[in-house]
Amino acid sequence: MSQSALTISGVDKFYGPIDRGVHAVQNLTMEIDKGEIVALLGSSGCGKTSTLRMIAGFEEVSRGTISVAGRKVHALPPVKRNVAMAFEGYSLYPPLTVRENIAFALKAARLPKSQVDAKVASIAKLLEIEDILERYPSSISGGQQQRASLGRALIREADLHLLDEPMGQLEPQLRAVLRGRIKHFIKERGLTAILVTHDQTEANALADRIAVMEGGVLQQFDTPDMLKQRPANLFTGTFVGEPPMNVFEAYVGTAADKINLRLPDGLSLDYDKDAFSGSVRDELLKRERVVIGIRPYAVRRSKDGVPATVSANQWLGDQTHIAADFAGGSLVLVEHDRTRLELGAPINISIDPKNLHVFDQSSGMAISHGMELA
Amino acid sequence: MEHTSLLERILRGIALTLVVVFFMFPIVWILMMSFQTNETILRIPPQLVFKPTLANYTALITGKLTTAAGTLDIAFMRNLWNSVFLSVTSVAVALLLGVPAAYAFARHKFRGSEDIAFTLLSFRFAPALLVLLPLTLYFQKLGLANTYIGLIWVYQLICLPLILWIVRGYFEDIPADIEYAYRIAGHSWFATFRKIALPLAGPGIAAAGLLAFIFAWNNFIFALVLASADKQPVTVGALAFITSSGIQYGQISAAIVLSITPTLALALYAQRYLVEGLSLGAVKG
Ligand SMILES: Nc1ncnc2c1ncn2[C@@H]1O[C@H](COP(=O)(O)OP(=O)(O)O)[C@@H](O)[C@H]1O
Numbered sequence: 007m008s009q010s011a012l013t014i015s016g017v018d019k020f021y022g023p024i025d026r027g028v029h030a031v032q033n034l035t036m037e038i039d040k041g042e043i044v045a046l047l048g049s050s051g052c053g054k055t056s057t058l059r060m061i062a063g064f065e066e067v068s069r070g071t072i073s074v075a076g077r078k079v080h081a082l083p084p085v086k087r088n089v090a091m092a093f094e095g096y097s098l099y100p101p102l103t104v105r106e107n108i109a110f111a112l113k114a115a116r117l118p119k120s121q122v123d124a125k126v127a128s129i130a131k132l133l134e135i136e137d138i139l140e141r142y143p144s145s146i147s148g149g150q151q152q153r154a155s156l157g158r159a160l161i162r163e164a165d166l167h168l169l170d171e172p173m174g175q176l177e178p179q180l181r182a183v184l185r186g187r188i189k190h191f192i193k194e195r196g197l198t199a200i201l202v203t204h205d206q207t208e209a210n211a212l213a214d215r216i217a218v219m220e221g222g223v224l225q226q227f228d229t230p231d232m233l234k235q236r237p238a239n240l241f242t243g244t245f246v247g248e249p250p251m252n253v254f255e256a257y258v259g260t261a262a263d264k265i266n267l268r269l270p271d272g273l274s275l276d277y278d279k280d281a282f283s284g285s286v287r288d289e290l291l292k293r294e295r296v297v298i299g300i301r302p303y304a305v306r307r308s309k310d311g312v313p314a315t316v317s318a319n320q321w322l323g324d325q326t327h328i329a330a331d332f333a334g335g336s337l338v339l340v341e342h343d344r345t346r347l348e349l350g351a352p353i354n355i356s357i358d359p360k361n362l363h364v365f366d367q368s369s370g371m372a373i374s375h376g377m378e379l380a
Numbered sequence: 381m382e383h384t385s386l387l388e389r390i391l392r393g394i395a396l397t398l399v400v401v402f403f404m405f406p407i408v409w410i411l412m413m414s415f416q417t418n419e420t421i422l423r424i425p426p427q428l429v430f431k432p433t434l435a436n437y438t439a440l441i442t443g444k445l446t447t448a449a450g451t452l453d454i455a456f457m458r459n460l461w462n463s464v465f466l467s468v469t470s471v472a473v474a475l476l477l478g479v480p481a482a483y484a485f486a487r488h489k490f491r492g493s494e495d496i497a498f499t500l501l502s503f504r505f506a507p508a509l510l511v512l513l514p515l516t517l518y519f520q521k522l523g524l525a526n527t528y529i530g531l532i533w534v535y536q537l538i539c540l541p542l543i544l545w546i547v548r549g550y551f552e553d554i555p556a557d558i559e560y561a562y563r564i565a566g567h568s569w570f571a572t573f574r575k576i577a578l579p580l581a582g583p584g585i586a587a588a589g590l591l592a593f594i595f596a597w598n599n600f601i602f603a604l605v606l607a608s609a610d611k612q613p614v615t616v617g618a619l620a621f622i623t624s625s626g627i628q629y630g631q632i633s634a635a636i637v638l639s640i641t642p643t644l645a646l647a648l649y650a651q652r653y654l655v656e657g658l659s660l661g662a663v664k665g
């Protein structure tokens with residue numbers, strides 16, 4: 007019991023009648039430790055906000071249980087859950103100034119005024135909203151409202167801080183600055199936070215662990231590094247990472263001491279059997295068809311590789327993104343030097359088996375990552 | 381500001397004047413009639429110049445109506461009081477019931493909530509006469525006929541749907557997150573309703589209350605059928621001016637002036653809220 011800040015087990019959310027309404031969250035189970043920052047990452051409509059609202063108590067849990075700091079809370083009203091929340095949209099109380107809105111969150115704590123003022127001042131400095139503290143919500147921008155809402159959540163001492171897209175409306179530079187500060191603030195105080203976002207840069211920068219969601223289903227819950235190195239399935243593989251992983255369907259074949267991964271257009275990636283570890287080779291040979299994935303950073307050009315045709319070439323200032331027509335699809339590779347390649351230029355691609363991610367063709371589950379089984 | 385030519389402004393002024401004259405004429409005419417005797421009113425052709433008299437108002441306030449056929453007692457002041465009492469109480473009851481209900485309909489979508497809300501609204505579609513006959517029979521059985529309670533009850537048919545539907549819209553326009561933020565900061569939903577939802581919907585509630593008051597005040601048919609003389613509001617009471625010796629236009633006009641004064645005053649006073657309420661500037665940025 008001791009260190010778990012949040013335990014969600016077997017939680018379902020239906021909007022409308024159970025089993026017939028919109029199934030927004032499906033059989034969600036996850037455990038978050040005290041002091042951790044966790045990001046809920048997923049595209050719009052995947053159930054992130056629904057999950058957060060169930061934790062906060064604004065949406066009923068259709069099935070399953072939620073515990074905060076060891077207490078079962080899913081049947082308690084929000085007031086009894088001791089969680090703080092920053093909201094995505096309009097949530098400031100219009101008749102109060104920004105300062106009053108933020109200080110308001112401390113009402114229940116009954117602190118002396120001097121202490122409240124000091125806390126508000128430090129939060130305002132952190133979020134760069136000192137100059138709008140005396141303004142009313144209707145007279146400030148969306149981004150400023152969002153920061154005020156964030157301040158109102160962070161200022162509280164709660165068992166859990168829920169941040170729903172807290173920086174969605176901020177300009178990129180400010181967002182980058184605030185990310186660092188907010189992380190420092192949370193870590194310094196040992197708070198536990200769940201951050202909802204659809205921006206993986208933000209998730210990577212802030213979170214200790216990332217929960218990737220899609221279609222109401224938790225796809226993978228792991229550290230940012232592990233998500234990149236060992237995606238559990240095709241979805242996380244292609245969703246996490248920028249630019250996204252290249253994927254191709256391949257037929258597995260053998261000839262002499264070679265393994266051939268046959269791609270469309272009559273192309274084939276040929277490897278020595280020994281290039282794979284024994285267990286990976288066995289898994290590969292069990293199957294007829296697989297999906298292979300390769301990160302753009304891991305694609306190499308080499309003379310004896312498989313042919314492709316350049317379709318776009320972009321120097322981003324610190325790296326080159328090259329897109330190529332390859333095996334009936336498109337392949338992106340990233341190089342660190344400035345590469346001069348004409349459109350339509352032929353190139354040859356080679357892929358080191360150490361960098362190959364293999365997924366099951368029907369279920370999409372990962373089979374192997376490089377030399378190791380998934 | 382857009383630029384308008386002089387001609388355009390003049391034309392617009394004329395058009396506005398025409399509209400105002402059109403709408404204000406009956407009221408001004410009635411005001412003038414209320415200071416005249418029946419003889420001057422019925423002169424042909426009608427004349428704009430006359431010697432004003434307060435006789436009509438005196439008759440109404442003292443309750444003695446002098447006609448060619450003798451003196452009649454009229455209960456106009458009593459009617460006026462009935463109108464005030466019935467309208468105020470009905471609106472108060474409707475607000476008490478309707479505002480929490482509107483909040484429930486706005487915030488808690490449950491199965492059939494839309495149907496229930498619509499059914500309540502549909503009370504206003506039914507022709508009053510259709511409802512009245514069975515209602516009269518019921519009320520006589522229940523002993524509610526010709527009581528204030530019975531009338532206030534029936535007036536809910538007018539006030540409640542109006543308040544429910546208008547106020548519900550206002551509650552729906554308040555972003556739910558404002559309430560959630562308050563609740564998660566450690567307040568019960570009831571505290572949230574009182575401290576957040578009610579004040580934010582305040583202008584809307586005032587507007588709805590005002591409209592309901594005007595509708596209740598203007599009601600004629602329910603009171604005509606269900607109330608006898610001592611419980612009747614001014615709308616019904618005005619019938620007393622049609623006497624055996626003719627229609628007392630002067631007194632009718634004075635009665636109309638007196639009876640529209642409260643609603644007019646209220647509307648002018650609450651205009652601010654109506655505008656504020658309709659634009660809902662408080663919540664959206
Ligand atoms: N109040 C609601 N009623 C019905 N469906 C809803 C409601 N809120 C969200 N949904 C649906 O549930 C799914 C998940 O929504 P949400 O949790 O808001 O996603 P996210 O925050 O990840 O964008 C979506 O398909 C959305 O349309």
Ligand SMILES: [Mg+2]
Pocket residue numbers: 054055056094
């Ligand atoms: Mg959301």
